[in-house]
Amino acid sequence: MSNKMKLSGLTDLLKDLDVESLEGVTIEGDIELDISGGGGLNPAMAYAMGHEAAQISLHVANIARMLGYPVDQLFASAMGGLPQAPVAGTSRIPELLPAKLDVSKMSEWATPIQEVTLGATSADGGSRKSTVTLGGENALPYYFDAEMPHRNYVTMDVFDMPIGMAKSVKDNYGDVINDPAEWAKKVVRDFNADMVTIHLISTDPLINDTPAREAAKVVEDVLQAVDVPIVIGGSGNPKKDPEVLEKAAEAAEGERVLLASASLNLDYERVAKAATDHGHAVLSWTQLEINAQKELNRKLMKQCNVPRDSIVMDPTTAALGYGLDYAYTNMERIRLAGLMGDEELTFPMSSGTTNAWGARESWMKESPLKQDSDWGPREYRGPIWEIVTGLTLSLAGNDMFMMMHPTSVQVLKEITQTLYGSIEADEIDITKWIGAEV
Amino acid sequence: MKINSPLEAYKFLPGTNCGQCGETSCMAFASHLIDRSLQATDCTPLIEEKKYKKKYDELVTLLAPEIREVVIGVGDNAISIGGDDVLHRHKLTFFNKTALAYDVWDTMEENDLVERVNKIQDFKKFYVGDYLTLDMIAVRSVSNDPKKFATTVKKVMETTEFPMVLCSFEPAVLRAGLEVAAEKRPLLYAANKDNWQEVAALAQEFNVPVTVFAPNDLDLLKSMAKTFADNGIEDVVLDPGTFPTGKGLKTTLNNFLKIRRAGINGDRDIAFPIMAVPFTAWMAHDDEISASYWETVVASIFTIKYGDIMIMHSIEPYALMPQLHIRDTMYTDPRKPVTVDPAVYEIGSPTADSPLLVTANFALTYYTVESDLSSNGVDCYLTAIDTDGIGVEAAVAGGQLTAAKIKKGLDDAGFDMGKLTHKVIVLPGLAARLQGDVEDELGAAVMIGPTDSGRLPGWMEQNWPPKK
Numbered sequence: 001m002s003n004k005m006k007l008s009g010l011t012d013l014l015k016d017l018d019v020e021s022l023e024g025v026t027i028e029g030d031i032e033l034d035i036s037g038g039g040g041l042n043p044a045m046a047y048a049m050g051h052e053a054a055q056i057s058l059h060v061a062n063i064a065r066m067l068g069y070p071v072d073q074l075f076a077s078a079m080g081g082l083p084q085a086p087v088a089g090t091s092r093i094p095e096l097l098p099a100k101l102d103v104s105k106m107s108e109w110a111t112p113i114q115e116v117t118l119g120a121t122s123a124d125g126g127s128r129k130s131t132v133t134l135g136g137e138n139a140l141p142y143y144f145d146a147e148m149p150h151r152n153y154v155t156m157d158v159f160d161m162p163i164g165m166a167k168s169v170k171d172n173y174g175d176v177i178n179d180p181a182e183w184a185k186k187v188v189r190d191f192n193a194d195m196v197t198i199h200l201i202s203t204d205p206l207i208n209d210t211p212a213r214e215a216a217k218v219v220e221d222v223l224q225a226v227d228v229p230i231v232i233g234g235s236g237n238p239k240k241d242p243e244v245l246e247k248a249a250e251a252a253e254g255e256r257v258l259l260a261s262a263s264l265n266l267d268y269e270r271v272a273k274a275a276t277d278h279g280h281a282v283l284s285w286t287q288l289e290i291n292a293q294k295e296l297n298r299k300l301m302k303q304c305n306v307p308r309d310s311i312v313m314d315p316t317t318a319a320l321g322y323g324l325d326y327a328y329t330n331m332e333r334i335r336l337a338g339l340m341g342d343e344e345l346t347f348p349m350s351s352g353t354t355n356a357w358g359a360r361e362s363w364m365k366e367s368p369l370k371q372d373s374d375w376g377p378r379e380y381r382g383p384i385w386e387i388v389t390g391l392t393l394s395l396a397g398n399d400m401f402m403m404m405h406p407t408s409v410q411v412l413k414e415i416t417q418t419l420y421g422s423i424e425a426d427e428i429d430i431t432k433w434i435g436a437e438v
Numbered sequence: 439m440k441i442n443s444p445l446e447a448y449k450f451l452p453g454t455n456c457g458q459c460g461e462t463s464c465m466a467f468a469s470h471l472i473d474r475s476l477q478a479t480d481c482t483p484l485i486e487e488k489k490y491k492k493k494y495d496e497l498v499t500l501l502a503p504e505i506r507e508v509v510i511g512v513g514d515n516a517i518s519i520g521g522d523d524v525l526h527r528h529k530l531t532f533f534n535k536t537a538l539a540y541d542v543w544d545t546m547e548e549n550d551l552v553e554r555v556n557k558i559q560d561f562k563k564f565y566v567g568d569y570l571t572l573d574m575i576a577v578r579s580v581s582n583d584p585k586k587f588a589t590t591v592k593k594v595m596e597t598t599e600f601p602m603v604l605c606s607f608e609p610a611v612l613r614a615g616l617e618v619a620a621e622k623r624p625l626l627y628a629a630n631k632d633n634w635q636e637v638a639a640l641a642q643e644f645n646v647p648v649t650v651f652a653p654n655d656l657d658l659l660k661s662m663a664k665t666f667a668d669n670g671i672e673d674v675v676l677d678p679g680t681f682p683t684g685k686g687l688k689t690t691l692n693n694f695l696k697i698r699r700a701g702i703n704g705d706r707d708i709a710f711p712i713m714a715v716p717f718t719a720w721m722a723h724d725d726e727i728s729a730s731y732w733e734t735v736v737a738s739i740f741t742i743k744y745g746d747i748m749i750m751h752s753i754e755p756y757a758l759m760p761q762l763h764i765r766d767t768m769y770t771d772p773r774k775p776v777t778v779d780p781a782v783y784e785i786g787s788p789t790a791d792s793p794l795l796v797t798a799n800f801a802l803t804y805y806t807v808e809s810d811l812s813s814n815g816v817d818c819y820l821t822a823i824d825t826d827g828i829g830v831e832a833a834v835a836g837g838q839l840t841a842a843k844i845k846k847g848l849d850d851a852g853f854d855m856g857k858l859t860h861k862v863i864v865l866p867g868l869a870a871r872l873q874g875d876v877e878d879e880l881g882a883a884v885m886i887g888p889t890d891s892g893r894l895p896g897w898m899e900q901n902w903p904p905k906k
Contacts, residue, residue, distance in 0.1 A: 092635045099661040103696040144692045206871045265837045321763040329528045368892030376755030388760045425684025438720040
């Protein structure tokens with residue numbers, strides 16, 4: 001670079017440059033401008049030279065930019081920041097990188113869950129006004145992979161004798177506690193129950209030892225009182241239950257009830273036969289053990305010839321804080337195994353959500369532990385305990401909920417049907433949440 | 439993580455079985471790497487010896503969780519979120535339980551503010567040997583005034599060590615908050631489609647984690663997250679919007695499902711922790727109890743399905759208690775044992791006059807009974823019967839808790855009832871129906887305790903020692 005060049009010459013040169021002719025141009029060394037002319041600079045001359053220098057730097061900057069050098073950052077730091085950066089001191093990211101979120105559906109979920117219909121209308125030889133169909137899923141509940149064909153259903157508990165209940169539950173049933181038929185009417189009429197479960201607990205030899213034939217009368221009363229499908233539960237006494245459920249199944253002939261339940265610790269063959277002989281479905285109850293559930297379902301199908309469309313599973317519900325983690329994961333594994341083709345587990349599920357009331361948090365006046373923060377009023381704790389227990393299992397794939405408290409039923413139905421997609425609501429501008437006055 | 443068998447991890451270890459990590463062999467150590475109970479840094483030679491440097495670096499990359507981990511706050515109160523490797527807890531376990539942030543706002547009176555912050559940080563519930571507590575304070579800018587926001591943030595910092603979320607869409611407000619609180623590493627909330635350049639610059643300047651907010655626009659959400667990460671802002675939290683009701687809530691759930699499925703399946707650009715804002719339930723309900731209930735319900739959904747951090751409003755015990763328990767439910771390691779060893783345990787310092795109680799060997803049952811007794815200073819013998827890890831009520835129904843099982847439990851433990859002055863065994867109220875059988879089987883007197891062990895201390899006062 002021994003050749004000297006006038007500033008204006010450089011300007012002319014750069015002015016005429018276009019991108020194509022840049023190839024081969026090299027710029028080396030510093031550009032030195034000697035502006036200390038003898039006798040000082042007159043203002044007009046200085047302005048002219050400043051203008052020329054600025055022009056040059058602009059052109060050089062353009063070249064540098066073409067060469068990929070981050071000119072703007074250099075200028076920004078030299079000039080003390082870009083004018084349009086009022087908040088941030090550092091440079092801005094110029095633009096968003098384009099992106100698209102692609103999510104594939106689960107190809108492994110290829111096996112549908114069995115549909116099971118409970119209740120029978122007059123067209124099918126029963127006297128129910130409507131029926132309930134459980135199951136039929138092709139994905140985990142509410143997932144975008146596949147529409148859920150049926151919503152969740154709630155069956156509310158009715159007992160054939162007064163039982164101990166949490167105060168906030170009992171307050172709703174004081175007027176009907178001695179009359180199962182009225183109790184059943186009340187849960188359907190006032191509390192929006194989809195179904196009713198009549199628990200024949202007085203048949204337990206250790207309670208009243210009510211004869212099975214007498215208990216069957218109660219079933220008839222309940223069937224008379226309401227026109228929704230029903231579930232019939234025994235007392236939980238493994239010796240007595242098969243007989244109680246036989247007589248009850250006979251009394252409910254044609255109504256397609258759900259018999260609760262067959263289990264491995266009682267004579268499940270008798271319960272299964274009671275169901276098949278009278279056209280009912282059977283609840284296959286095991287205790288938090290997926291392999292036991294497979295075994296019992298297999299026995300019901302192979303050994304007892306219960307049709308696939310007549311089996312519902314109850315893999316056991318433990319309350320929030322008292323083993324719900326096991327109950328949730330057990331149900332989730334059962335449902336995933338079913339969707340992935342384990343034919344011994346492709347059945348709809350039922351949850352004894354009422355078990356939530358066993359948790360002390362749902363009914364105790366205050367914490368038994370002095371170190372705890374105040375537990376607040378139990379009237380509000382109880383229902384939410386039952387709701388969260390049920391909601392959790394709904395996300396694991398549970399189809400039907402056996403419940404007790406009217407508020408719990410109302411909220412659980414609202415939330416499960418919202419996730420199912422059948423509830424409309426006003427749109428809310430959530431972008432304003434930060435400033436919301438609450 | 440990119441590998442899933444101990445054998446694959448073993449290849450990167452020294453293979454010398456030196457035992458410095460406390461394991462007997464490098465293979466044993468490798469299996470702990472895969473189940474994430476140990477980390478590569480626990481292998482001393484691997485980090486100290488130069489020759490392993492390359493292997494160490496490769497191993498760390500392979501073991502990195504699919505969903506990035508983001509740390510909010512500093513020191514002992516710092517909270518990690520994200521870091522998950524699976525879509526279902528039974529496949530491994532979920533890591534870094536959902537962080538629970540409760541709101542305060544900058545138009546609060548100072549006294550109210552301090553009182554609320556204290557309520558949030560003091561709330562605790564004892565559960566299986568530990569306390570369940572809340573985690574964070576979210577400061578909302580309602581006034582939109584930078585000065586007011588800074589004052590509020592400062593007051594919160596003076597009152598608590600809980601990490602903070604600074605909430606505003608106005609960069610000047612966020613800057614004011616950061617100037618007070620940046621050293622505490624708060625989470626910025628949030629960058630959106632309008633302010634993202636300025637908020638990104640703030641995250642860079644103050645080196646804090648930042649939330650990107652794109653309500654029901656997963657492409658934009660991913661675009662912002664990717665842009666931030668590419669520009670060196672790696673501590674990103676995703677808020678796809680929490681629509682609290684109707685079809686919006688269903689969509690919200692599915693947005694969470696899509697983000698997490700894509701992230702676990704290897705889409706690095708979206709593999710960040712997710713934020714839910716159940717707070718929005720308060721925009722849908724007028725009365726407090728309905729709002730509080732709905733907020734709890736929405737929060738439960740996103741505790742179960744992939745919310746890593748949540749902002750909520752209700753601090754009523756009936757909202758906090760289920761929220762703390764559902765979080766514990768989801769984040770309890772499913773690999774831990776369900777049972778305690780069947781045995782006769784001494785609670786406190788029992789003597790020949792102390793009662794002999796029976797319970798199930800389901801861990802939750804046992805620890806509940808145990809804490810009810812020990813925290814109330816009851817000295818007794820507590821027998822955990824082998825019920826296959828099933829609770830009392832279900833075990834009585836299912837035949838896992840019987841008179842014969844109780845006799846076997848005492849015999850196997852070598853417990854001699856003869857050493858007791860009273861010859862009485864106390865059954866749980868939920869096992870009352872076993873009374874006759876147990877009297878026959880053991881030849882002992884049976885008393886029926888309360889149905890909930892929380893009532894044992896009161897029951898003891900009334901009924902113990904037994905009347906002759």
